[in-house]
Every structure is written in structure tokens, then in C-alpha cells.
Amino acid sequence: MELELQGAFEGRRAWCYTGGRPFDAKLPAVVFLHGAQHEHSVWALQSRWFAHHGYAVLAPDLPGHGQSAGPALKSVEDMADWVLAVMDAAGVGSAILAGHSMGSLIALEASARAPGRVRALALLGTTWPMKVSDTLLATAREDEASAIDMVNIWSHGALLAHTPSAPAPGFSVPDMNRRLMQHVSRRGEPHQFYTDFSACNAYTGGGEAAARVACPTLFILGRRDVMTPPRSAQGLTTAIPGATVVHVDAGHAMMSEQPDAVLDALASFAARI
DSSP, rough: OOOEEEETTTTOOEEEETTTTTOOSOOOEHHHHHHTTTOOOGGHHHHHHHHHOEEEEEOOOOTTTTTOOOOSSSSSHHHHHHHHHHHHHHOOSSSEEEEEEEHHHHHHHHHHHOOOGEEEEEEEEEOOSOOOHHHHHHHHOOHHHHHHHHHHHHHHHHTOOOOOSSSTTTHHHHHHHHHHHHHHHHHSSSTTTHHHHHHHHHHHHHHHHHHHOOOOOEEEETTTTTTGGGGHHHHHHSSTTTTTEEEEOOOOOOHSSSSSHHHHHHHHHHHHH
């Protein structure tokens, strides 16, 4: 679904996947936000399930990623404003925001900026501060292909454990993720991975945003995640009273490594709201 944005983003085009169902703003809404150098398809299973079980689904490609118009935005704050503009354009008054990695920071910031618009938060593979090493930032700026390879290796817990990471013969979860990041790189602007990483690295508002969260909140953390280890999320999990924490046996790319476990956690959480 294509949306024409208004306000600060007037004239910008946003593209959203709706889970294989026509979008109906009268239904309870869920907005799925992807992470750096990705696009909506990382939420393929989860977004389709919600769309076919009574929810209105928006899984946008962030600006400059996938099919949404660029340029890529350079701060988490601007991305949060963009998400709220997407909700406006779709006629969504309030929604559950589910964000992975960079997307989790966007969801958190959007909740702080517009608490009345966010019914609940689901933060996956999250941490704050979400610091990126100088070496990885430099590699992303100077050699994006190598940065993609590095992050892809670090994102998969099963790969790091030297066990197969394939749901069936002929599939390779790590290779599919690598190809997706390469695809986003080919379609995007130069240094887009660096732009995304820099936004995560520079975001300073996480503590203040977490302190302002008043809606139900779910954390889904990968036990084998070396990009955002579960222990690094403690600052956020303790700052949000009553937050639910679920651990899944996966690395950072949990939606593809443990899709059913992630879906079960999200569906159970949404059913309680």
C-alpha cells in the first residue's frame, strides 16, 4: 500500500506491506518497524499472521529502504516522526508498535512523542544506548559490502554456535538475510548502512523515552544475541514498570531464526491488551 504523507513529510511517498489483506483502519492496528539495512519482509510471518487474525497491519519500508521514497532519515527522532505521519496517512489513531533493533528505538521514541497514539510496545533485539563500534561505523562508510557480511555473521545465533540454520533443505537463513541486506544496499542511496548505524549510535533519548512509557510493553530478547545482548537491555527493561520480558533461543535475527517463538510471544501479548 502506498501512502502520501503530509505535514513535515508532505509529498513523500511511504510504502507499507499490509500482511496480504486489504488494510482496514477500523481494526486494531499493529505497526511493524524493521532495523538497519532491512525492509518490511523481515516481519513476513508475524505480519501475515496478525493481518489474518483480525488486525490492521502496517509494515512500512523506512525512508530510502525498499520501496519507500528516500532519502534515508538520519536520526531516530526523525524516523519516529515519520512513523507517526505514516499512521496519520493510513487513518490509524493508535496502534501497537513492534520494532526490531533500530526499529525498537523508533518505536520507543514514537511512544514518548505521542503516548496517546501507542496502545502498546513490543521491543525486539533492543538495547540503549545502542552504540556501534568505530570500526564497524568506518567499515559501513567505506566498504558497505564488508559491513553487511560482518553484521550478518554476528546476527545469527545458530551460525555462531556452529549448528545448521535452515528450516528445510534448500534454505539458509543467514544467506537469505545477507541477500536481503545486499538488495537494500543496491536500491538505496550511498552509505545508507552508515546512515542507519549512525542514527542508532547517536540516539541519546532512550532513557528519557523509557521513563515516559505508560503503555503495556513487551521485550523479546535473543539468548544468543551478540549484537544487542540481553544483559545490555536491562536499563530499558527496569525503566518501564510492569514490562514483560520473553527470551527466545536465537541471535539478533530472531524473526527468521525463531519465527514461531517470536510470533507466539507477540500474539499472546496482543491478546492481553
